[in-house]
Amino acid sequence: MTPDKHTSAASDAAPATARPTLEVDRLNLSLKIDRHVVPIVTDISFSIAPGEAVALVGESGCGKSITASAILGLPPENATVTGKIVLNGRDIAGFSKNERRKLCGSEIGFIFQEPMTALHPTLTIGHQLTDTLRNNLGLSKKAAMDRAAELLDRVGIPRPRDILKGYVHELSGGMRQRVMIALAISCDPSLVIADEPTTALDVTIQAQVLDLLEDMRTEMNIAMLFITHDLEVVADFCERAVIMYAGDVVETGSSRAVVDQPVHPYTRGLLDAVPHKDGSTEKLTPIPGTVPQIGDWPKGCRFAPRCPRRSPQCELRPEVEPTKRGQVRCWHPLEETVQ
Amino acid sequence: MTALDNSASEALPSGDGSNPVTANKNVWERLIGNPTAVFSITVLLLITLSAVLAPIIAPGNPMRVNPVHRFTPPGAEYLFGTDNLGRDMFKMVMWGGRTSLMVGLIVTGISMSIAIVLGSISGFYRQVDVVLMRFVDGLMSFPGIVLAVAAAAILGPSVSTVIVSLSVVLIAPSLRIVRGQVLVVRELQMIEAARSVGVPTLRLFTKYILPAVMSPILVQASFIFSAAVLGEAGLSFIGVGIGPNELSWGNALTEARNYIAKAPWIVFFPGLALMFTILALNLLGDSLRDILDPRLARRR
């Protein structure tokens, strides 16, 4: 991996000149469970510029995948979503289900974590690719086949014509994820959401897939929302990072800054809990306690029960404050907020 | 799976056999808390009671003909009416249940016992397994009632013929379930350990295997019971079952079909008793499975 390849493009704040591809403003999502309305994510705000990669980071159960599903327009059936989701200047949050469905695939591509189960087991790769192409671009059967072969070639799959006739179980893990990527970018989307796209892969394959994603992103100027729990990947691959904890955004900023000089105690904790790749012998310190049950968020600062810096003040909910390189939601940040 | 009644096929072997060895202590409590189970047990109890108490509730010979009162519609004198020979349908339903339920009970007992023994052997000895499973395949895909009809041809219709032939054709699905469960259980570490220290196979069987296969067997028994009751009724209905001198719900319907225009109640009541019995047994099987194997229950 080549770190900091995009420092030029990655200004620390979102570029003010270009219109962002995606702008999420105070997105809230709650689930109706047994007649109770349970808030899952609260006031999520971030934006992604064309060609930019933004990481949505957090432990499992913090609400990052469900946030992605809300942006895509396929939240769980019992979910209520409020807030603004502005895609290329249009607020799509108010769109009907059908209108949202039309954006899927054509304007928003989605890459799933586990390509083995995310690709249809009994339809050929070609069938799935051409269905998408024909439905979204209105291509003829033959044109769609040609385009599908081109796409597979583009994501680095050898003998694309043969693979099109094959099934997902015949491919290796890396190949499967390449097919998944081909599917996601097949209709030239402006936004691609990748939900832990490398978690299910072997370490050696992970780097290849990340490289491929990066190539696609720069070549096609795609805005990418990259959901991960791997901070290592964040620093190398994304311009900016949005750290989530218990349904809250706790810190945002340039990914370098967030990884090198975290401001929120949770981010610090996350970093201390993973081994550094430079092989330093620093002791690993896990964050004490566990992530609260989904929806059962603590009052006040949600991280307070696990936080080494908590004080009585943390009983109250902190607001989002700007920092030198981003924003933080914390009463006791590791660096002073900009007043 | 059973060709005779494939509702039994719904109880597939519980794959990984979640919680196979520990006994289910509070099964009864959970049964009582399950409305479907309570309903089915109540219905079964009522049906069983009315069959057992038939000599008290409906005293007198149910086969006694009374030509003067033939085709009496249901009413105060004859609750379920009378048939073409003037026999009291209420008595026939009450008494008929005795044979139907008895045949069901005996068939379930015999076929499940054989299935447990053969299934355990099959699960423990590979060589036997290969042969036995081919046999089971063959038996399961063939309609059992056809075999039972053929058996009746040769052995002559009688209660014992019905019991023997139904027991044989209903072995297959249970055998497969027991075998599947045994295959799982024998791989458990504690069984491996017991084997390695030389615990005799028979002791292994009674101490570990049998308790482990109890849950699926209990579920299966309900379905086999219902298949047996239905099988007996079908065979008796076409006249190759328990024979004309005995009385069961199926037998009661044999003549009835000729008088369906004139006296539909003759058809209605024995069939209703039959349906309620089968419904209750199926529901009991379903709720037992829900309780004993939550992993499968989730899907229903």
Added chain:
Amino acid sequence: MLRYIGKRFLLILPTIFVPLILVFLLLRLSPGDPAGMMLGDQATVDQINALRQELGLDQPIWMQFLLWLKGIFTLNLGDSIFFRKPVIEIIPSYASVTLLLTLVGLTLAIIFGVTFGLIASMNRNNPVDRGVVGWAVLGISLPEFWFALLLVFVFSVTLRWFPVAGYNPPSAGMIAFAATIFLPALALGIRQSALMTRMMRSSMLDVLNEPYITTARAQGLPEKKVIGEYAMRTASIPVVTVVGLSASYMLGGAVTIEIIFALPGLGRMLVEAVGRRDYPVVEGGVLTIALVLAMLNLLIDIIYAYLDPRIRYQ
């Protein structure tokens, strides 16, 4: 694929031979002399001995088995004692009735089962779903001969929409055929349709939770295509696998249904042959049913492999 079919074929052989061997053993090992039973009380000793010789009953049991096997492979099933004609000439007309009955019943069962199962899974846990699930439980518990009698009472006796009994072959015109086959097929198919409803519902509910369904939606495919093609494609697999069992069950159920509706089918032939102690016909009937089931199961295996490419590689 050819290897797969070959393998399935070998596995299907027991389906043919297990019931035949059971009937063979029942016939030869049962107490009493089949020849004597066949000929009845009036037969002379000479007649019985002649028949014993003709049937090979004077041979040792293993020899009888080999002779019997040879008979099956050369399709020499012996002569019917009642009709005094070769069994092989008697069976086809009966078999065609039963096959048509089963086929129509199976079609009805699949159409109703898949439709209701689909409707229920689309309406999970609302009254529609509960209604369908309730109906399915009831349907599974319906003894089909009793249900057949109820159908006759309602539609033939009371409403007079259908004839009470009898059979018109398709050659007599499709409407005439349909009039005599519909009620029997419905009675025969009702339990299977209830079973298939349950199967389709639970299989669809499982599939709808699969990630590849989310992928199809995330690709912007319309819901109709997602359900109708992507979900149905996999959800139908378990249903296809039970079709063989359903057919087997229905061939058994045909015995009672054919008697109720006076259809000249295999089931009725079998029961009548039993009454006449016409053993060659009984054996021939069992063989026919076994062969039909074997072929059907092979066909299902092939459809299965077509629907689920994963199976071809195992």
